[in-house]
Amino acid sequence: MDSWCLPWFLFFGTLLVSGLPTPEDFVKDIDNGIDQDIFDINRDLGLDLFEGDIRVDGAQDRNSIIGDNYRWPHTIPYVLDDTLEMNAKGVILEAFERYRLKTCIDFKPWAGEPNYVLVFKGSGCWSSVGNRHFGKQELSIGTNCDRIATVQHEFLHALGFWHEQSRSDRDDYVMIVWDRIQSGREHNFNMYNDTVSDSLNVPYDYTSVMHYSKTAFQNGTEPTIVTRISDFEDVIGQRMDFSDYDLLKLNRLYNCSSSLTFMDSCNFELENVCGMIQSSEDDLDWQRVSQVSGGPENDHSIMGQCKGSGFFMHFDSSSVDTETIARLESRLLYPKRGFQCLEFYLYNSRNENEQLNIYVRDYSADDQNGSLNIVTEIKEIPIGSWQLYYVALQATNKFRVVFEGLSIAGASSGGLSIDDINLSETRCPHHVWHIENFTQFIGNPNGSLYSPPFYSSKGYAFQIYLDLKSLTNVGIYFHLISGANDDELEWPCPWQQVTMTLLDQNPDIRQRMSNQRSVTTDPSMIDDNGNYFWDKPSKVGQVAFFPNGTQFHRSGGYGTSVFITQERLKSRDFMKGNDVYILLTMEDISHLSSTQMQPVPTSSVNDLCSEVTCENDGICTVQNDKAECRCPAGKDWWYMGERCEKKGSVRDTIVIAASSIAAVFGLMLIVTLVSVYCVRRKYRKKTSSNTVKTSMENSYAF
Numbered sequence: 001m002d003s004w005c006l007p008w009f010l011f012f013g014t015l016l017v018s019g020l021p022t023p024e025d026f027v028k029d030i031d032n033g034i035d036q037d038i039f040d041i042n043r044d045l046g047l048d049l050f051e052g053d054i055r056v057d058g059a060q061d062r063n064s065i066i067g068d069n070y071r072w073p074h075t076i077p078y079v080l081d082d083t084l085e086m087n088a089k090g091v092i093l094e095a096f097e098r099y100r101l102k103t104c105i106d107f108k109p110w111a112g113e114p115n116y117v118l119v120f121k122g123s124g125c126w127s128s129v130g131n132r133h134f135g136k137q138e139l140s141i142g143t144n145c146d147r148i149a150t151v152q153h154e155f156l157h158a159l160g161f162w163h164e165q166s167r168s169d170r171d172d173y174v175m176i177v178w179d180r181i182q183s184g185r186e187h188n189f190n191m192y193n194d195t196v197s198d199s200l201n202v203p204y205d206y207t208s209v210m211h212y213s214k215t216a217f218q219n220g221t222e223p224t225i226v227t228r229i230s231d232f233e234d235v236i237g238q239r240m241d242f243s244d245y246d247l248l249k250l251n252r253l254y255n256c257s258s259s260l261t262f263m264d265s266c267n268f269e270l271e272n273v274c275g276m277i278q279s280s281e282d283d284l285d286w287q288r289v290s291q292v293s294g295g296p297e298n299d300h301s302i303m304g305q306c307k308g309s310g311f312f313m314h315f316d317s318s319s320v321d322t323e324t325i326a327r328l329e330s331r332l333l334y335p336k337r338g339f340q341c342l343e344f345y346l347y348n349s350r351n352e353n354e355q356l357n358i359y360v361r362d363y364s365a366d367d368q369n370g371s372l373n374i375v376t377e378i379k380e381i382p383i384g385s386w387q388l389y390y391v392a393l394q395a396t397n398k399f400r401v402v403f404e405g406l407s408i409a410g411a412s413s414g415g416l417s418i419d420d421i422n423l424s425e426t427r428c429p430h431h432v433w434h435i436e437n438f439t440q441f442i443g444n445p446n447g448s449l450y451s452p453p454f455y456s457s458k459g460y461a462f463q464i465y466l467d468l469k470s471l472t473n474v475g476i477y478f479h480l481i482s483g484a485n486d487d488e489l490e491w492p493c494p495w496q497q498v499t500m501t502l503l504d505q506n507p508d509i510r511q512r513m514s515n516q517r518s519v520t521t522d523p524s525m526i527d528d529n530g531n532y533f534w535d536k537p538s539k540v541g542q543v544a545f546f547p548n549g550t551q552f553h554r555s556g557g558y559g560t561s562v563f564i565t566q567e568r569l570k571s572r573d574f575m576k577g578n579d580v581y582i583l584l585t586m587e588d589i590s591h592l593s594s595t596q597m598q599p600v601p602t603s604s605v606n607d608l609c610s611e612v613t614c615e616n617d618g619i620c621t622v623q624n625d626k627a628e629c630r631c632p633a634g635k636d637w638w639y640m641g642e643r644c645e646k647k648g649s650v651r652d653t654i655v656i657a658a659s660s661i662a663a664v665f666g667l668m669l670i671v672t673l674v675s676v677y678c679v680r681r682k683y684r685k686k687t688s689s690n691t692v693k694t695s696m697e698n699s700y701a702f
């Protein structure tokens, strides 16, 4: 495992600015202080699209959402056009990862299928609704549209969805204040009756990523949309992630029963502990409990807020007098992509010698009992609080995840506890910035927080600045700082994409709606003094000090003053137990600058392809002077193998050879996904009566 995958827990690393230049003078705000929604961007460009961001082509009736012929296959072929900004390309690939985690919709580079989506940088952010069978269907991600939820929103249009407030029953839930709407823009508030638009038997959703915000198309400052339940006035217009109902609708429209990359999740609320098993090759068992006298006093999922629930697994090593181990093993899991991210909370109530080892029990074909392979040893676990850990796995065969508590003899009582496990076939974030006692900083003059220093996988040193001083918005900025490898690195720092995610700590990864922004270093960018903005911090940066007094250089910050509103920060599970987690990934995306490979016209590839027969309607293409089959995929199946001879399916329980899957995904140049999310407790009761939702939950339930 790469060392940067190890969790970072730097608790007292938060330093306060004192005697330093005012950070505001030293940051570049990509949003210029204005939280621009899709519709504001398009309006400022003078676009007058249908409902703000929808391209209507010819005689389109409004019933795409009903008509089967407007649907895409489950795997949508795409082309990322050269016109796209680098940051946008990275963000689009991350948005695809959110679809893969939460829906059965997948994306693949276009390989000659009759219909595909061309994502390009047009003027503004817009899409057509549904599959229009144009062959090449355009979707524009223009300037300032390079936010993950904007991409998710536009692709939801492409998949067949209109805006939430155009539902036939919207007047029961929101009031449109017509005389506050800019004249001539009233058509943006059309409504479709239920003979032409299907709400898929899902209630009106104020939290939908497809809902307008209260300021949409306003003339003046008063809201144009007033929610009938006033609590939702500041909720509408969220651009963080899919809501639960967005997912329910998408999954109903496309008959999804499982997602591509989600594997497992457990909060230990049910007695069956999600099918996890106790090992008998060890000394002790883990116990399912709701509290331990030496701590924790309550579990992590519910934090003691509900009586009679809130369980976690505990390994009590109080009475241990020799080296003792206890193993807890997950149910059998079947990987598809060959890489996984394991996420869990860990609590240490004993002493600093406690250790948690993570293994993968690997079942290769001839190994009936599985063999244990160590992944990581977690030591120096902080005492007395729940800590978030990420561990990157690389399982390619059927496997189990094994949590092994290891305790050395000692007088102290207590032990290890784990809760809220999630496993998905995604990339782990590289770093975790854990901020404790968070509320004291909000809206306070002392709310300028700098993260501890981190190193990117390439070796660049960086720091994050979180600006909590404002009473309305939270700002977040990325700074390069002087580091140990600076002499060996390339300057100005080229094409590193930094993804900063405020984690929604909802226990279920599929229900989280984390707030995420990405920025990319453009080596040609010039600052106000004519220097390269991303040049060596020791050359263009300012002197700063770590809390221990060590001096370093910090370059200008690059980010946004409107990362999230204070209102939204206090919603959901962004703050849990007064703790906040910021997940950070800094990755080289230079490879995205090259043109996406597209199918070569058959005439020029005839020679090489003449000897190759692709089965199952695969098409032959030439890459690096070699003939290669591009295999068709659809719904929840796909063909793979050199000649497309093998069929894979989401529902298959057989182990799918990781190498062939890697070939499919390798083409996509996946940028580290950081995480993805939505609401649980609030809407859980309501949605559990929905059959699709229930079946999805059941299929993942342990």
Ligand SMILES: *[C@@H]1O[C@H](CO)[C@@H](O)[C@H](O)[C@H]1NC(C)=O
Pocket (backbone or CB within 6 Å): 181, 182, 183, 184, 219, 220
């Ligand atoms: C905005 O409101 C003002 C005053 O009511 C009106 O004069 C103006 O035409 C409106 N502008 C638009 C674009 O509707």
Ligand SMILES: *[C@@H]1O[C@H](CO)[C@@H](O)[C@H](O)[C@H]1NC(C)=O
Pocket (backbone or CB within 6 Å): 193, 194, 195, 196
């Ligand atoms: C629904 O809308 C269609 C098209 O606009 C219209 O023909 C139809 O009469 C409407 N139905 C109802 C019940 O309003």
Ligand SMILES: *[C@@H]1O[C@H](CO)[C@@H](O)[C@H](O)[C@H]1NC(C)=O
Pocket (backbone or CB within 6 Å): 068, 071, 253, 254, 255
């Ligand atoms: C979903 O299932 C329904 C009923 O079985 C079918 O009519 C519809 O075509 C399916 N849709 C897709 C996208 O597969």
Ligand SMILES: *[C@@H]1O[C@H](CO)[C@@H](O)[C@H](O)[C@H]1NC(C)=O
Pocket (backbone or CB within 6 Å): 368, 369
């Ligand atoms: C698997 O485990 C069983 C029971 O522990 C044992 O009898 C058997 O020999 C093991 N098989 C292998 C291949 O190790």
Ligand SMILES: *[C@@H]1O[C@H](CO)[C@@H](O)[C@H](O)[C@H]1NC(C)=O
Pocket (backbone or CB within 6 Å): 011, 012, 436, 437
């Ligand atoms: C948070 O607050 C608690 C109690 O006030 C204190 O013991 C702890 O040291 C604080 N942690 C940090 C990181 O400031």
Ligand SMILES: *[C@@H]1O[C@H](CO)[C@@H](O)[C@H](O)[C@H]1NC(C)=O
Pocket (backbone or CB within 6 Å): 440, 441, 444, 445, 446
């Ligand atoms: C920041 O200010 C608030 C209110 O003025 C105060 O409660 C808090 O202790 C301060 N925090 C630090 C770290 O100084």
Ligand SMILES: *[C@@H]1O[C@H](CO)[C@@H](O)[C@H](O)[C@H]1NC(C)=O
Pocket (backbone or CB within 6 Å): 264, 265, 266, 267, 301, 343, 344, 345, 388, 419, 420, 421, 422, 423, 505, 506, 507, 508, 509
């Ligand atoms: C893992 O998923 C569960 C859902 O059961 C969730 O409650 C938990 O918070 C997730 N774990 C983490 C570390 O987010």
Ligand SMILES: *[C@@H]1O[C@H](CO)[C@@H](O)[C@H](O)[C@H]1NC(C)=O
Pocket (backbone or CB within 6 Å): 452, 453, 546, 547, 548, 549, 550
């Ligand atoms: C001071 O803190 C920085 C950042 O945490 C660290 O890199 C450095 O080694 C520390 N210096 C000393 C002398 O401890």
Ligand SMILES: [Ca+2]
Pocket (backbone or CB within 6 Å): 267, 268, 269, 299, 300, 301, 302, 310, 311, 312, 419, 420
């Ligand atoms: Ca729990």
Ligand SMILES: [Ca+2]
Pocket (backbone or CB within 6 Å): 278, 279, 280, 281, 282, 283, 284, 285, 286, 326, 327
């Ligand atoms: Ca045991």
Ligand SMILES: [Zn+2]
Pocket (backbone or CB within 6 Å): 053, 054, 153, 157, 163
């Ligand atoms: Zn839209």
